[in-house]
Amino acid sequence: ELKVEQNPLFLSMQEGKNYTIYCNYSTTSDRLYWYRQDPGKSLESLFVLLSNGAVKQEGRLMASLDTKARLSTLHITAAVHDLSATYFCAAGANEKLTFGTGTRLTIIP
Amino acid sequence: DAGVIQSPRHEVTEMGQEVTLRCKPISGHDYLFWYRQTMMRGLELLIYFNNNVPIDDSGMPEDRFSAKMPNASFSTLKIQPSEPRDSAVYFCASSWVTDTQYFGPGTRLTVL
Numbered sequence: 001e002l003k004v005e006q007n008p009l010f011l012s013m014q015e016g017k018n019y020t021i022y023c024n025y026s027t028t029s030d031r032l033y034w035y036r037q038d039p040g041k042s043l044e045s046l047f048v049l050l051s052n053g054a055v056k057q058e059g060r061l062m063a064s065l066d067t068k069a070r071l072s073t074l075h076i077t078a079a080v081h082d083l084s085a086t087y088f089c090a091a092g093a094n095e096k097l098t099f100g101t102g103t104r105l106t107i108i109p
Numbered sequence: 110d111a112g113v114i115q116s117p118r119h120e121v122t123e124m125g126q127e128v129t130l131r132c133k134p135i136s137g138h139d140y141l142f143w144y145r146q147t148m149m150r151g152l153e154l155l156i157y158f159n160n161n162v163p164i165d166d167s168g169m170p171e172d173r174f175s176a177k178m179p180n181a182s183f184s185t186l187k188i189q190p191s192e193p194r195d196s197a198v199y200f201c202a203s204s205w206v207t208d209t210q211y212f213g214p215g216t217r218l219t220v221l
Contacts, residue, residue, distance in 0.1 A: 030207075031207065033209065033210075035212075042200065042212045042214050042215055043152075043202075043212040044212075045209045045210075048208075095140055095157065095159065095164070095206075096154060096157065096165070097142075097154070097210060098154075099151065099152040100151075101151050102151065102152075
């Protein structure tokens with residue numbers, strides 16, 4: 001059974017700082033997603049990573065994948081307030097996705 | 110495209126009542142997924158369909174829950190009878206093959 005762990009669960013960051021969210025998965029997965037969820041809202045797809053060493057960047061967010069270590073990271077550069085949200089990683093096996101517990105990110109001015 | 114559409118957005122009902130949640134997937138998508146999100150259990154996959162056929166319902170919590178997809182444009186998730194522990198946000202998502210799953214706005218269910 002595919003299991004996905006994220007850490008940290010909660011993260012408070014000051015504006016302008018850098019930080020990384022980690023996502024580990026337990027068995028072979030053929031794709032890794034990062035989603036964002038604002039309070040009371042739906043999940044929005046940010047990135048999909050399909051191969052070892054894949055790196056995707058959008059604005060202040062950069063995601064990477066190491067399939068050998070079964071690890072994906074989401075790096076936040078020079079955080080700004082509008083990045084405050086809950087971030088989920090999800091590992092894919094066949095058609096199904098298994099989601100991590102989410103990381104609630106709060107950016108403090 | 111309008112994205113995944115769910116209705117109702119909010120539902121408040123009393124214990125023992127039947128609840129029906131509805132979903133319209135993105136046109137052309139061949140997979141449809143039903144998820145439940147709670148603070149305690151996070152995001153759980155309940156059931157998913159491929160080309161209107163249920164493929165895996167192992168996440169459905171118990172027989173009180175049922176789901177149908179009569180055609181490519183419509184799916185329902187029914188709870189009968191509802192219980193307070195069913196209170197959660199229920200999301201529908203759709204995808205083309207194993208591409209990105211796109212989520213609907215969710216239905217917030219409260220069972221009193």
